[in-house]
Amino acid sequence: MSLSYPARLSLAQIPTPLQYLKITSEQLGGPRLWLKRDDLTGSLLSGNKIRKLEFVLGEALAQGCDTLITCGGVQSNHCRATALVGAQLGLKVCLILREDSNDAADGNLLLSQLSGADIHIYSPREYRTRQAQLFVEHQNHYESQGRKVFCIPTGASDGIGVWGYLAACEELQKDFQTHSIEPEWILCATGSGGTQAGLTLGAHHFNLGAKVLGVAVCDSEDYFHNKVRQDLRDWSDRYASDFDLTKIKSYVNANYIGPGYAKADAEIFKTIATVAANEGVIFDPVYTGKAFHGLLEEIKKGTFNGCKDLVFIHTGGVFGLFPQRHHFQQS
Numbered sequence: 419m420s421l422s423y424p425a426r427l428s429l430a431q432i433p434t435p436l437q438y439l440k441i442t443s444e445q446l447g448g449p450r451l452w453l454k455r456d457d458l459t460g461s462l463l464s465g466n467k468i469r470k471l472e473f474v475l476g477e478a479l480a481q482g483c484d485t486l487i488t489c490g491g492v493q494s495n496h497c498r499a500t501a502l503v504g505a506q507l508g509l510k511v512c513l514i515l516r517e518d519s520n521d522a523a524d525g526n527l528l529l530s531q532l533s534g535a536d537i538h539i540y541s542p543r544e545y546r547t548r549q550a551q552l553f554v555e556h557q558n559h560y561e562s563q564g565r566k567v568f569c570i571p572t573g574a575s576d577g578i579g580v581w582g583y584l585a586a587c588e589e590l591q592k593d594f595q596t597h598s599i600e601p602e603w604i605l606c607a608t609g610s611g612g613t614q615a616g617l618t619l620g621a622h623h624f625n626l627g628a629k630v631l632g633v634a635v636c637d638s639e640d641y642f643h644n645k646v647r648q649d650l651r652d653w654s655d656r657y658a659s660d661f662d663l664t665k666i667k668s669y670v671n672a673n674y675i676g677p678g679y680a681k682a683d684a685e686i687f688k689t690i691a692t693v694a695a696n697e698g699v700i701f702d703p704v705y706t707g708k709a710f711h712g713l714l715e716e717i718k719k720g721t722f723n724g725c726k727d728l729v730f731i732h733t734g735g736v737f738g739l740f741p742q743r744h745h746f747q748q749s
């Protein structure tokens with residue numbers, strides 16, 4: 419099947435490098451580890467969300483919308499990227515955020531505030547039980563001002579957002595050729611499922627020969643199998659109704675969630691500090707640090723014995739580190 423890409427804005431600094439993690443790989447003595455540096459997709463628009471937003475914003479502008487509404491945790495990377503890209507494009511942005519024990523003007527929230535977005539913070543209970551109504555209430559408010567609203571789901575994970583990592587797989591195909599590698603697995607942190615969905619579809623479509631493993635940072639294995647399927651069904655309904663989704667298989671590891679979403683054990687902070695010192699790469703405690711720690715543990719357990727090369731997608735998230743600074747021990 420040949421793909422024809424839908425409307426897309428050029429917002430991300432791509433292609434990003436594929437970096438060999440020499441010290442970490444040699445210390446483990448297992449497969450070679452490669453890092454796809456999607457933390458370098460921009461300074462402020464950094465991370466995985468901007469790849470999805472290229473297509474989501476393409477659609478929003480094609481529909482003539484001038485206002486974006488989206489939602490997430492108070493330290494959401496997705497909300498920060500949406501707020502800043504909205505400012506860049508001259509769009510009004512409204513953020514529906516879930517209150518957290520630590521919602522000082524720090525990290526992503528500080529950047530979202532500086533972007534001039536309208537920010538509304540709700541208790542976890544109201545956020546969970548009234549999310550759909552909150553979108554409708556805010557949409558009605560902006561429409562009463564004559565604005566045209568485009569609603570973006572959590573993490574920009576839906577059929578439109580799938581394009582972000584489907585397109586990234588075209589980049590990975592070139593990376594693998596450049597470095598003459600045929601990785602057995604591509605791993606990513608999975609939170610709202612859209613990155614995993616795009617990678618899974620893209621690895622299949624571009625014949626990367628690698629399976630895609632989502633390392634969950636919340637919810638459960640079943641949740642992500644279903645979410646990936648749901649996003650891919652939405653994608654095929656919108657763009658490729660004859661696409662046979664039964665050929666697509668998802669893989670999830672939900673053993674490294676720890677105490678819960680955005681809550682990490684001491685060992686995660688230790689891994690973050692070790693990788694920073696060894697490789698000059700910074701992971702975050704909410705997504706990439708947890709997932710990369712999971713990868714290291716699975717390598718030690720022998721899960722990837724016999725594999726030559728593994729690719730981990732660095733999906734960004736550095737600003738989420740600052741509000742959790744107190745977890746790093748001074749030494």
Ligand SMILES: *Cc1c(COP(=O)(O)O)cnc(C)c1O
Binds near residue numbers: 465466575733735
């Ligand atoms: C959102 C996010 C993820 C998870 O991506 P999803 O597509 O939501 O599953 C991973 N890492 C970082 C840094 C993120 O901000």
